[in-house]
Structures are given as structure tokens and as C-alpha cells.
Amino acid sequence: MLVVVGNPHSALFAEETYKKETVENKTDFDWNPIIDAIIQVESEGNTRAVNGNNVGAMQITPILVADCNRILEMGKSQKRYKLSDRYDVEKSKEMFLLIQSVYNPTNDIEKAIRTWNGGVNFKERSTQRYYEKVMQAMK
Numbered sequence: 001m002l003v004v005v006g007n008p009h010s011a012l013f014a015e016e017t018y019k020k021e022t023v024e025n026k027t028d029f030d031w032n033p034i035i036d037a038i039i040q041v042e043s044e045g046n047t048r049a050v051n052g053n054n055v056g057a058m059q060i061t062p063i064l065v066a067d068c069n070r071i072l073e074m075g076k077s078q079k080r081y082k083l084s085d086r087y088d089v090e091k092s093k094e095m096f097l098l099i100q101s102v103y104n105p106t107n108d109i110e111k112a113i114r115t116w117n118g119g120v121n122f123k124e125r126s127t128q129r130y131y132e133k134v135m136q137a138m139k
Helices: 012-030 032-041 062-074 083-087 089-104 107-116 124-137
Strands: none
Touching: 032 089, 032 107, 032 124, 062 083, 062 089, 083 089, 089 107, 107 124
16 A cells, blocks of 8 residues: 655655556556456457547546656656557556556546546536446446
């Protein structure tokens, strides 16, 4: 478990959160069923799917790529995602895990699904149908 000491907005905190939570998310919590369901709902598995600015199997936006790169930069990581990485399922999954590690460190499945659809400041009402579709796809 990550214990926060100091300013949670510092670069050191972001780096430690990324390192610890991403590792914990990969080893302690299996996101694969949720990711697979999201892929099914978003694109039916089509890695070349395009819907406006949303592309790839997980329908990632340029804003999400920029947010991932901001998180990586705050953590002093040299890694950066390109817009073309949205077509790569493995890199898309990495972005999902990075977003979860920062915005959903408790691994709340409902929050993960709603955040993926409605952003960090999602409204429950506007993400309800999407949430139900993803939950159905997980069955």
C-alpha cells in the first residue's frame, strides 16, 4: 500500500506513484477482464477503429495520450507515448494502467470503467449506459 508523505503533487510523488502503483496494478490486481470488456464495447477488438478523435481498440483520445505523457514527465520518466501508440493494444493497455495508477489507486472497477468513458470528472448519470455495457461484456 502506498502511504502518502508530503505534497501529493510533487514530481517525486508522481514518480513514486507511477512506479509503485503501476507495479501493484500489474501484480496485485488483474485488470485484464476489465480491459478486455472495454475493448469489446469500444471497438469489438478492432485495433484500427476510428471514431472522430478516438482511435484504436480502446478508443483513446489525444487528450488521454497527453495526460499519460504529463504523468510520465512529472515522474521524471523518459518514456513518452505517441498518438500512433493508440493503435497498439499493448501500449493502449499500458496507458490504461498508468491512468488507473494515478486516478484510481484503489483499483475500483466501477470508477475505472466510468473514468474511461467520462474522464476523471465523470458524471455517474452520463456514464451509466457505458458502465452497464462493460459489466455485461465481462460476463
